[in-house]
Amino acid sequence: MKLLIVDDHEMLRGALCAYLRSDPSWEIDEAEDVPSALRTIRHLGPFDIVLLDFHLPGMDGLDGLREVIAANEGKPVALFSGTASATVASTALRCGAAAFLSKSMPVEELRIELTNIVSARGSTWVPGNEAAGAPAVQLTPRQEQVLQGIKAGQSSREIARRLDLQETTVKMTMKLLFAKLQVQDQPAA
Incomplete structure (x- = not known):
């Protein structure tokens, strides 16, 4: 399963990549902001799923989400945040996000949710x-x-x-x- 993790916090991004790469069924790429995510999608994508940090350089509200969704050619893009409100989550879902996931969830639960989103689309x-x-x-x-x-x-x-x-x-x-x-x-x- 091809996953692109887009987060500007190198430690979080690295830890998630390391954890998920321990499962050989995952092919993981990473980016640190929206422009680099768009370049990666154009070069290597589309991805089975993109995990996109909500508070990210280049997001510009939810415009970055819309750009990533368009670039990923209809495959799911899930937003990821530890601080966003339910209103933001609802708006993101209406904009086409496949899910809005909490950074406070255990990493194994995140892996399961990502798999569920890709395999069943909910x-x-x-x-x-x-x-x-x-x-x-x-x-x-x-x-x-x-x-x-x-x-x-x-x-x-x-x-x-x-x-x-x-x-x-x-x-x-x-x-x-x-x-x-x-x-x-x-x-x-």
């Missing part, structure tokens, strides 16, 4: 008013697991325990889930 959750022409909402497998916990009336702490995740990861997943579903809280979800 699962589809269809709202009740699909017959009226509303578009389907794409949920990642992790978002579906969290949604099932919400439907069962579980707290974020209970969901985290059941899924063997950190509670902060579950809360970030909930924020992204709420943004995708265009709701404000668990009862609405």
